[in-house]
Amino acid sequence: MTDAYPPNEKNVLEVRGLSKQYKKGVYASEKVSFDIRAGEVFALIGPNGAGKTTTIRMIATLLKATEGDALVAGYSILTEPGKVRENITYLPDEAGAYKSMTGMNYLKFMAGIFAPDKQSADEYVKRAVDMCGLGDRLGDKIGSYSRGMIRKLLLSRAVMSHPKLAILDEPTSGLDILNALEIRRMIRDLAATYKMGFLLSSHNMLEIEFVSDRVGIIANGHLLNVGTPAELKAQYGVDNLEQVFERVVKDNEIHVSSEERA
Amino acid sequence: MYLLKKELKELLTPTTIVILILCVFGLTALGSIMDSEIEESSEDTGKINICDQDKGTFSSAIIDAMKAADYEVNEVELTGDDYVQQLKNLDLTSVVIIPQGFDKQMQDIIASGAGVELKPVNIEMVSRLESLSLTGNLEDGSMMATTAIDSAVKTVVYSKMGVTPEQMAMLEAPVALKETTIVGDKQAEASATMLSAYVMMSSMFVPIVIFLLIIYSSQMIMNAVATEKIDKTLETLLSAPISRLSVLLAKMTAASVVSALYAVAFLIGFKDMMGGMTDTISGAIDSSVVSQLGLDLSMGGYIMLVAQMFLSLLITLAVSLILGALAKDAKSSQTLLLPIMGMVMIPYMISMFTDISALGPFKWVLYAIPYSHTFMAQTNIILNDMPAYFGGLIYQLVLLIICMGCAVKMFTSDKIFTLTLNFGEGKSKYAKARKKFGVKQ
DSSP: OOOOOOSSTTEEEEEEEEEEEEETTEEEEEEEEEEEETTOEEEEEOOTTSSHHHHHHHHTTSSOOSEEEEEETTEETTTOHHHHHHHEEEEOTTOOOOTTSBHHHHHHHHHHHHOSSHHHHHHHHHHHHHHHOOGGGGGSBGGGOOHHHHHHHHHHHHHTTOOSEEEEESTTTTOOHHHHHHHHHHHHHHHHHHOOEEEEEOSOHHHHHHHOSEEEEEETTEEEEEEOHHHHHHHHTOSSHHHHHHHHHHHTTOOOOHHHHO | OHHHHHHHHHHSOHHHHHHHHIIIIIHHHHHHHHHHHHHHHHHHHTSEEEEESSOOHHHHHHHHHHHHTTOOEEEOOOOSSOOHHHHHHHTOSEEEEEOTTHHHHHHHHHHOOTTOOOOOOOOEEEEOOOOOSTTTTOOHHHHHHHHHHHHHHHHHHHHHHTOOHHHHHHHHSOOOOOOEEEETTEEEESOHHHHHHHHHHHHTHHHHHHHHHHHHHHHHHHHHHHHHHHTTHHHHHHTSSSOHHHHHHHHHHHHHHHHHHHHHHHHHHHHHHHHHHHHHHHTTSOHHHHHHTTOSOOHHHHHHHHHHHHHHHHHHHHHHHHHHHHOSSHHHHHHTTHHHHHHHHHHHHHHHHSOGGGSTTHHHHHHHSHHHHHHHHHHHHHTTOHHHHHHHHHHHHHHHHHHHHHHHHHHTSTHHHHOOOOTTGGGSHHHHHHHHTTOOO
C-alpha cells in the first residue's frame, strides 16, 4: 500500500457531486456526495436500480464518472485511478473466483498483485488464511467450493491487504447466519483495529444496522439522506432500518422491482 | 508476470495438456494405424481371385503365367449368374471370371483369315461394394488379372497379324509425351498434374491445422473472457492495482503461447498422420524435380507461412476477446463464435476445391475475409506470388491493428462492463412481456 494520505486525514473517501450519465438525460447516479472517515463503516442502501452499484463501481475506478470526482486516500478517481486502486479493494456482489485454482493459489495470486514485495504478500496470505477459516479445503480447487466458502475466501481476499478503503457489495450474501455474524464482527474489528474504511452495499437492513456507523439512502440516482442508523430511525420515527427504507421508498414514490418486493 | 502465469494456468488445464499430447502422439499413432490398414488392404486386394469356367488351353496358360510371375493366385469356382451368396460364402470382394468359350474365341482369332472382323474376347469381373472409403475398394489383384489377360490376348492378336514385339510396344504407346512444367522462373521435366497432386497431398494438412487452430483459439479466449466477466472476476481484477492494458496483454500473450503450442502439436501430429498416405502418392515424383522447381517449402517459406498463421491467430484472439467481453452468458458466448466459424469455414471449404484467386468478382468478397489469405499463403509462397502473399499479409496487419485498437478501447473504457449483445432479446415479444410484468430472467 502507498504511504500517501488524504489532505483531510480523517477521510479515506470524499465523494463530491459524482454523476454517471449513460444516455443524454438518463442518470444512473446524480450529484452524489458523501465522506467516509478512517475506521468508519458506511453503508449505501436503496432499491434495485437506485444507483448503488454504479456509484460503487465509479469509486472502484471501474466506470468513469461523467461529472464530479471522488478522492480515495487523497487520490482522484479521475486523474489518478492507479493510485486509487492501490488504496482500495473491491468485492462485487455474486462474485466468483477462478474455479481451476486452489483456494490457496487464489490468495497467493491476489496477494502477489496487491503486495509491494514478497514478504508482504506472504503476510497477506497468512492473514487471509486465518480469516477465511477454510482450513485444509484451501488446498482444493475453488470449483469444488460451496457458495458460502467462495464468499468467505473472497471476503478474506478483500481485507487481507488492510486497504484504506474496502468496498464490499452484499458482503454476506450466500453465507449462513453464523458465518454472516462472524463476517460482520470481522468488519467491525478491522475498522476499529486498522482504521480501515468500509463502503458497504446491502439489502439486509439488519446487517446494515448492526455493522454500519452511518448509512446513505440512495434512490433514483440521488443520495437522499445520510445519518447513523439511530439518527435515521429517529428522523422517520420508526423502529428499524427496514421501516426507514419503506418510508423513503413511499415518500419518494420509488418503483421497487418484483425482486425487491420478494 | 503474475497475470501471465495465472492466464497460462487457466488455459493450460490438465484437459488441454492431455489434448496437446493426444494431438502429437494420438495423431501419429492414428497415422501408423492408417498406414498399416492401407498396407494390409493392398496386400489383401493384391491377391488375384480368378474363376476359370473355361478350363481351356489359353486360360490355363494365362493362370500359369501369373503364378510363374509370383502373383498370389486363388482359383475359385463360381456357377450361374447369381454371385451375391457365392462371393459372401467365399468371403471375397472381387473375382475375375474367364467364361466358357474363352478358348474357342482365342482359337477363332488364330484361325481367322485376312479381312475377317475380329471381336473382343469376353471376360468378367465381379466386385462386392463393402465400403465407401477411399482405400476400402482398391482391387489391385483383379485389375492385375485383367491386365494380364488383356496383354495375353493382345500378344495372340498381334502375333496373328505378324506384328513384332518392337512394333507391339510402339502400338501400345504410339505417342511419347515429354512434359515440362514451369513454376515462376524455373522449369523442369515433369508432369504438371502429378506435381500439383504431389504438392497438394504433401501439404494438405496445413489448411486443416489453420482451421482447427483458429476455431480452437477463438473458443479458448472467448470462454476465458466471458467466464471472467460473468463470474465478475474481471471486476475484481480491474479494480486491483494493475493496468487494464496489462490484463489485456496477459490474456493475449497467454492465449498466443497456448495457441502456438497447439499449432506445433497439430503440425507434428497431422504431418505424421498423413505422412504414410502422402508418401505412397508422392513416390511417383522425383523429389529433385520438386526441389528444382521450389515446390517444397524452404526454411524461409516456412517462416513466411508461420508469420501469416500468427497474424491470423492474433486477429482471431483480438476479435474473440471483444466478442467474449460482449457475451451475456456462457450460451451467448458460444453463439458469438459463429461469425468466426463462418469466416474460417467459407475460405477453407472453397480453397479445398478451387483456387480462390481464380473465382472472378466473388474473389474480392473472399479477399475481405482475413482467413482467405492464410489459406492461400502456402500456394502463394510455393508459386512465388509475392505480391499476393504480401498483399494478404499487409491486409491482415492493418486488420490486426484495427482489431487490437478496438480491444484496447473496449478494455480501457466502461464498455467492458456495460456493453452486451442480446441478439434482439430486447425486441422479442417475450422480452417485452417479461419487461411489462417485471419478470427477471
